[in-house]
Amino acid sequence: xxxxxxxxxxxxxxxxxxxxxxxxxxxxxxxxxxxxxxxxxxxxxxxxxxxxxxxxxxxxxxxxxxxxxxxxxxxxxxxxxxxxxxxxxxxxxxxxxxxxxxxxxxxxxxxxxxxxxxxxxxxxxxxxxxxxxxxxxxxxxxxxxxxxxxxxxxxxxxxxxxxxxxxxxxxxxxxxxxxxxxxxxxxxxxxxxxxxxxxxxxxxxxxxxxxxxxxxxxxxxxxxxxxxxxxxxxxxxxxxxxxxxxxxxxxxxxxxxxxxxxxxxxxxxxxxxxxxxxxxxxxxxxxxxxxxxxxxxxxxxxxxxxxxxxxxxxxxxxxxxxxxxxxxxxxxxxxxxxxxxxxxxxxxxxxxxxxxxxxxxxxxxxxxxxxxxxxxxxxxxxxxxxxxxxxxxxxxxxxxxxxxxxxxxxxxxxxxxxxxxxxxxxxxxxxxxxxxxxxxxxxxxxxxxxxxxxxxxxxxxxxxxxxxxxxxxxxxxxxxxxxxxxxxxxxxxxxxxxxxxxxxxxxxxxxxxxxxxxxxxxxxxxxxxxxxxxxxxxxxxxxxxxxxxxxxxxxxxxxxxxxxxxxxxxxxxxxxxxxxxxxxxxxxxxxxxxxxxxxxxxxxxxxxxxxxxxxxxxxxxxxxxxxxxxxxxxxxx
Amino acid sequence: xxxxxxxxxxxxxxxxxxxxxxxxxxxxxxxxxxxxxxxxxxxxxxxxxxxxxxxxxxxxxxxxxxxxxxxxxxxxxxxxxxxxxxxxxxxxxxxxxxxxxxxxxxxxxxxxxxxxxxxxxxxxxxxxxxxxxxxxxxxxxxxxxxxxxxxxxxxxxxxxxxxxxxxxxxxxxxxxxxxxxxxxxxxxxxxxxxxxxxxxxxxxxxxxxxxxxxxxxxxxxxxxxxxxxxxxxxxxxxxxxxxxxxxxxxxxxxxxxxx
Numbered sequence: 001x002x003x004x005x006x007x008x009x010x011x012x013x014x015x016x017x018x019x020x021x022x023x024x025x026x027x028x029x030x031x032x033x034x035x036x037x038x039x040x041x042x043x044x045x046x047x048x049x050x051x052x053x054x055x056x057x058x059x060x061x062x063x064x065x066x067x068x069x070x071x072x073x074x075x076x077x078x079x080x081x082x083x084x085x086x087x088x089x090x091x092x093x094x095x096x097x098x099x100x101x102x103x104x105x106x107x108x109x110x111x112x113x114x115x116x117x118x119x120x121x122x123x124x125x126x127x128x129x130x131x132x133x134x135x136x137x138x139x140x141x142x143x144x145x146x147x148x149x150x151x152x153x154x155x156x157x158x159x160x161x162x163x164x165x166x167x168x169x170x171x172x173x174x175x176x177x178x179x180x181x182x183x184x185x186x187x188x189x190x191x192x193x194x195x196x197x198x199x200x201x202x203x204x205x206x207x208x209x210x211x212x213x214x215x216x217x218x219x220x221x222x223x224x225x226x227x228x229x230x231x232x233x234x235x236x237x238x239x240x241x242x243x244x245x246x247x248x249x250x251x252x253x254x255x256x257x258x259x260x261x262x263x264x265x266x267x268x269x270x271x272x273x274x275x276x277x278x279x280x281x282x283x284x285x286x287x288x289x290x291x292x293x294x295x296x297x298x299x300x301x302x303x304x305x306x307x308x309x310x311x312x313x314x315x316x317x318x319x320x321x322x323x324x325x326x327x328x329x330x331x332x333x334x335x336x337x338x339x340x341x342x343x344x345x346x347x348x349x350x351x352x353x354x355x356x357x358x359x360x361x362x363x364x365x366x367x368x369x370x371x372x373x374x375x376x377x378x379x380x381x382x383x384x385x386x387x388x389x390x391x392x393x394x395x396x397x398x399x400x401x402x403x404x405x406x407x408x409x410x411x412x413x414x415x416x417x418x419x420x421x422x423x424x425x426x427x428x429x430x431x432x433x434x435x436x437x438x439x440x441x442x443x444x445x446x447x448x449x450x451x452x453x454x455x456x457x458x459x460x461x462x463x464x465x466x467x468x469x470x471x472x473x474x475x476x477x478x479x480x481x482x483x484x485x486x487x488x489x490x491x492x493x494x495x496x497x498x499x500x501x502x503x504x505x506x507x508x509x510x511x512x513x514x515x516x517x518x519x520x521x522x523x524x525x526x527x528x529x530x531x532x533x534x535x536x537x538x539x540x541x542x543x544x545x546x547x548x549x550x551x552x553x554x555x556x557x558x559x560x561x562x563x564x565x566x567x568x569x570x571x572x573x574x575x576x577x578x579x580x581x582x583x584x585x586x587x588x589x590x591x592x593x594x595x596x597x598x599x600x601x602x603x604x605x606x607x608x609x610x611x612x613x614x615x616x617x618x619x620x621x622x623x624x625x626x627x628x629x630x631x632x633x634x635x636x637x
Numbered sequence: 638x639x640x641x642x643x644x645x646x647x648x649x650x651x652x653x654x655x656x657x658x659x660x661x662x663x664x665x666x667x668x669x670x671x672x673x674x675x676x677x678x679x680x681x682x683x684x685x686x687x688x689x690x691x692x693x694x695x696x697x698x699x700x701x702x703x704x705x706x707x708x709x710x711x712x713x714x715x716x717x718x719x720x721x722x723x724x725x726x727x728x729x730x731x732x733x734x735x736x737x738x739x740x741x742x743x744x745x746x747x748x749x750x751x752x753x754x755x756x757x758x759x760x761x762x763x764x765x766x767x768x769x770x771x772x773x774x775x776x777x778x779x780x781x782x783x784x785x786x787x788x789x790x791x792x793x794x795x796x797x798x799x800x801x802x803x804x805x806x807x808x809x810x811x812x813x814x815x816x817x818x819x820x821x822x823x824x825x826x827x828x829x830x831x832x833x834x835x836x837x838x839x840x841x842x843x844x845x846x847x848x849x850x851x852x853x854x855x856x857x858x859x860x861x862x863x864x865x866x867x868x869x870x871x872x873x874x875x876x877x878x879x880x881x882x883x884x885x886x887x888x889x890x891x892x893x894x895x896x
Contacts, residue, residue, distance in 0.1 A: 047773075054772040066694065067760050069800055070702045086780060122776070129776035131769045131829045133793040140783025158793060164701055165796060172768035179764040187757065210749055239696040273669040278677055279698045380699065383724045384671075449773045497684050499677070543684050548651065549692055549750040552684065 001256060001609050003622050006410040007111045012628050013093075016115040019411065020454055024461030031056035034460050037204055037219040039191045039246050041068030043163075043441060044424025045225025046170035047448025053177035055453055060217060061174065061183050062206060064190040064241060064554075069171040072227055072239040073444060076163025077284035077377065079147060079155035080127075080441040082120040087144050091152040093117045100439060101629045103149045103329055104404070104432020105581035105597065107259070107605070110628055111411055112429045119450040120442050124156055126449055130169040134158050147437040148285050149329035149636075155438045160284055160376045166441055170448070190554065191246045192482045194222065194253045194420065197474045198466075201250075201420035205475075205482045209554060212547035214486065216470035216479050221419045221456060224250065225448065228403035228425035230263070232562045232569065233514070234506025236400035237269060237282040243558040244565050247407050247426050255415040256620065257608045258408035258428030260565065261573035264435055264582045265515050266401030267333035270384055270394075271353045280399040281384055283356070284377055285437040288326045290361035290370065291394070293317050293333075295354050299344035305355055305393050316340055324636040331434045331582045331595075332636060334398035338515050339593065341397075348395040357393035398515060402440060404431040404582065405572075408607045408622070412455035413447060416609075418463075421456060423447035428605065433581025486546050489556040494539030498555045501536050505529065505559070505566055513570050518586040522574040526567055533563040568608060568617065575619060578602045590633070599631055639665045640732035644679065646691055647739040652747050658737075668728040672715065673698060673705065675727055692751040698723040700864065703799030706806070707752040708739040713803035713862040721801065721864045741806035745813070745849040756802050758848040759816060765844035766837040767820040769829050782828055792826035795819045797865040804859035804867075810851030815859040817845045818871035821878055835885060838878035 008015040034057050038049040041063040049061040083096040096117040134156050135143040144153040158165040177183040188209040195203035203218035229244035230236035251257050268283045294313045318325040337354050347353045378389045406428040407415050424444035512525035544550040579588040579595035588596040604621040611617050642663040649656025666675050680690035696704040700721040709715035715725045746754040804815035824830030860869045
C-alpha cells in the first residue's frame with residue numbers, strides 16, 4: 001500500500017487556496033447526475049450531506065437513529081473554537097493552528113490543521129446565519145470563553161448545549177434539502193458493509209432496523225461521518241448507539257486505519273457508581289474555567305470536603321502547572337487525576353474521584369453568574385448524583401471521551417479506497433495524539449461544510465464512472481455476506497449476552513489500554529481479547545428474529561467489530577514505543593512523569609492495513625514533517 | 638439501598654398486532670441506577686431466560702438527544718422537572734412500588750415495537766420550514782449583525798427543544814403545538830429568521846395538521862412535562878405568526894422578465 005497524503009506544497013497559508021484552485025469542478029448541470037452516499041448525520045455527515053445537496057448532487061443520507069437530529073454531536077456541551085480574535089487577545093489563524101498541533105503533541109499533519117484553523121472563522125459565520133443562538137454580550141455581539149490548552153478566549157458557545165445547537169443548524173439545513181428532494185433520508189438504517197468495485201467505493205449494504213431488510217445502495221462516492229469508537233471501552237461518554245461498524249467494515253474492505261491507539265480520556269466526568277453502569281456522563285471542560293480541582297493532601301482522608309481546611313487541600317493542577325493551572329489540556333489533567341488517586345488521595349466511593357470546587361467562584365462572582373454560566377451542567381450533575389454542586393464540590397473522574405484515531409485520510413479526506421471519504425471523528429486527521437477542547441465541533445463542521453464539497457467535486461470531476469447497479473456481482477456478494485453474518489449471530493444460541501461480552505471487553509481495554517499502558521499489559525490484553533472473541537463466536541446468545549426491530553441483534557454486530565478493533569488498538573499502542581498525548585506508555589516518561597515523545601523514531605502516523613481475519617495487519621507509516629511548528633516537549637507549567 | 642419493584646410494561650410486537658401489559662419483577666434495584674439502567678438489568682434477565690427484551694429508544698443517556706421517552710405511571714418521562722427518562726434515577730422510587738410503563742400515545746406517533754414509536758412526523762414538520770434558507774458559503778461575518786441579548790436568550794430558550802415528543806404524549810389532544818411553536822419562536826426571535834417568518838408559520842402549522850396532530854386548546858400539559866422547560870408562550874407566538882401570515886397570504890406572483 002502506497003500512502004499519498006496529497007499534501008500541497010508552498011507557503012502553508014496558501015495551500016488550501018491553491019488546492020481549491022487546482023481542483024476540477026463539476027458543471028452545475030452535471031452535479032445532479034452524481035449519486036453520493038453519506039453515512040452519519042452528525043456535524044460532519046449532516047453538514048456534508050446538506051452542503052452537497054445545496055450544490056446539486058443527489059444525496060442519500062443514512063443514520064441508525066430515528067432522526068438525523070439525534071446524532072451524538074448533539075451531546076457536545078462546551079463550545080466550538082474559531083480564530084475570530086473578536087476578543088482582541090492575540091488570537092490568529094496561526095495561533096489556533098499552533099495550539100492544535102502542539103495540543104496534539106506534534107502527531108498531526110500540519111497542512112490539515114492549518115486549513116482547519118482557516119475555515120474555523122467561516123463556520124461561525126455560517127452557523128450564526130443559520131440561526132444558531134450563540135451566547136452574546138449585552139452589546140449584542142458574540143461572547144467567547146477560554147478552554148483547556150489555550151491562553152486566548154476563542155470558544156463560541158450556546159449555554160452548555162453548543163453541540164445541540166450546531167447540530168440542529170446542520171439538521172435543519174439537511175431537512176431543507178430533504179424537502180427540496182435533493183436528499184433522500186434513511187433513518188433507522190445502519191450501514192453494515194462497503195461495496196468496492198474495481199478498487200473504488202461504489203456503494204454500501206444496509207439493514208433497515210425496523211423491518212430487518214438488508215439492502216444494497218449504489219453511488220459514485222461514499223462518505224462516512226460515523227463518529228468515533230470510544231464505546232470499545234463499554235463505558236464512555238459516547239451515546240449507547242455510537243459504534244465503529246461503518247469504519248471497521250470499511251477497514252476490512254481496504255481502508256487503512258490511522259493511529260487506532262490514540263484515545264482521549266476526558267478529565268471531568270461523573271465517576272462510576274456501580275456494576276450496572278451503562279455509560280458515563282461528561283461534565284463540560286468549561287467548568288474548569290471557574291472550578292478548582294483538588295484532593296486532600298493526606299491519604300485516605302474521609303472527612304467531608306467542607307471540613308478539610310484550605311491548607312490541607314492539594315490544588316494539584318495549579319501546583320503542577322502554574323501557568324495553565326486548571327485549564328491544562330485534557331490528557332495532562334486526566335493523568336494527574338489518576339496519579340493522585342493512585343496515591344490514595346482520591347475521594348468518594350472507591351477513591352476514584354477528585355473534587356471540582358466552585359465555592360471560590362461563587363464567592364467571587366455570585367451564585368447568579370455561576371448559574372448563568374453552568375446552570376444546566378449543575379442540574380445534570382445533581383440529577384445523576386443527588387448532590388447539589390452549589391453547596392458540595394462535584395466529584396469527577398476521567399472517562400473515555402473521544403478517539404483521535406480513525407480511518408486514514410489524505411488532504412482531500414479520501415481514505416486509501418478511492419471514492420471513500422471520511423469526515424469528522426471517524427477520520428484520524430487533525431488532532432494528532434490529543435484533541436483540544438472545543439475542537440471536535442470545529443473539525444466536524446469544517447470537514448462537512450467547507451472541505452468535502454470541494455474535494456468530492458474534484459474526485460467526481462476527474463474520474464469516469466461506469467454505470468453499476470445493485471445486481472453487480474460484487475454488490476450481490478457483499479449483500480450475501482451481510483445476510484449470512486446476520487443469520488450467524490442468531491444461530492450461535494450460546495449462553496452469554498452481547499452486553500456481557502461488551503462489558504468484559506471494556507474492562508480489558510480500560511485496564512490495559514486506558515490512561516496508562518505498558519508493553520506487558522498490552523500483550524496480556526491482546527491475548528485476553530482473542531480469547532474473548534473466540535468465546536463470543538461460540539457462546540453468544542442473541543434473542544429475537546432477523547426481520548423485526550431487534551436491538552440485541554444490532555448490538556451483536558457492533559460488539560463483534562469492537563472485539564476486533566480493540567485488538568488493533570492494543571497492537572498499535574504496543575508498537576508505539578513512546579508516550580504522546582493521550583497515548584501514555586509508562587516505560588516512556590520524563591523524570592517528573594510527563595509524556596516522553598520519541599520524535600526520531602515515531603514522528604509519524606501509524607497506518608494499519610487489514611490482511612484478513614486473524615492475520616496480523618501491516619503497519620505502514622506516514623512521516624510527519626513540521627515546517628512551521630517547532631517540535632518541543634509540551635510544557636504547560 | 639436496593640428495592641424490589643413490580644413493572645407493568647406495554648409489549649407490542651409491531652403496529653399490526655394489538656399490544657398488552659406484561660408484568661415483571663425487578664429485584665434488588667440500586668437507588669443510584671437510572672431508570673434505563675434498571676430496564677437494562679431486567680432485559681439482561683429476559684435474554685438469559687430466552688425471552689425477548691423490552692424494546693425502548695435511547696442513545697445519549699444524558700438528556701440531550703431526545704431519543705428516550707415513555708409514560709411512567711401515566712406521566713411523560715416520569716414527571717420530574719426538566720428530566721428525561723434517561724436522567725431519572727431510581728432514588729425517586731421506593732421498595733414495593735408498582736410502575737406502569739407505556740409508549741407515547743398519539744395517532745401521529747404509531748408504535749413500532751413495545752415502547753418505541755415512530756416520530757418521523759417531527760422531521761417532516763421541520764422539513765416544511767423549520768430553518769433559515771442560507772446555503773453554505775453565503776454567510777456574512779458573524780458579528781456584523783448585533784442581536785439584543787434578550788432576543789438571543791429567548792431564541793435559545795426555545796431552541797433547547799430536544800424533539801422527544803413528551804409534549805404530544807402529554808396532550809389530551811395529541812397536539813404538537815409546543816414542538817412546532819418552539820422552532821417558530823427560536824427562529825422568529827432572531828433577525829436571521831425574519832425574512833421567512835410568515836411562510837414558515839404557514840407551512841409548519843399546515844404540515845403539523847396534515848400529520849394528524851390534534852389542535853391546541855391551551856391545556857398546558859405539554860409545558861408541565863417538557864423536559865427542557867419550553868414555555869407555553871411559544872404556542873402564542875406560533876398562533877400570532879400563523880394568523881398574521883394567513884391574512885397576508887397571496888398567491889405567488891408569476892415572474893416575467895426579459896432574457
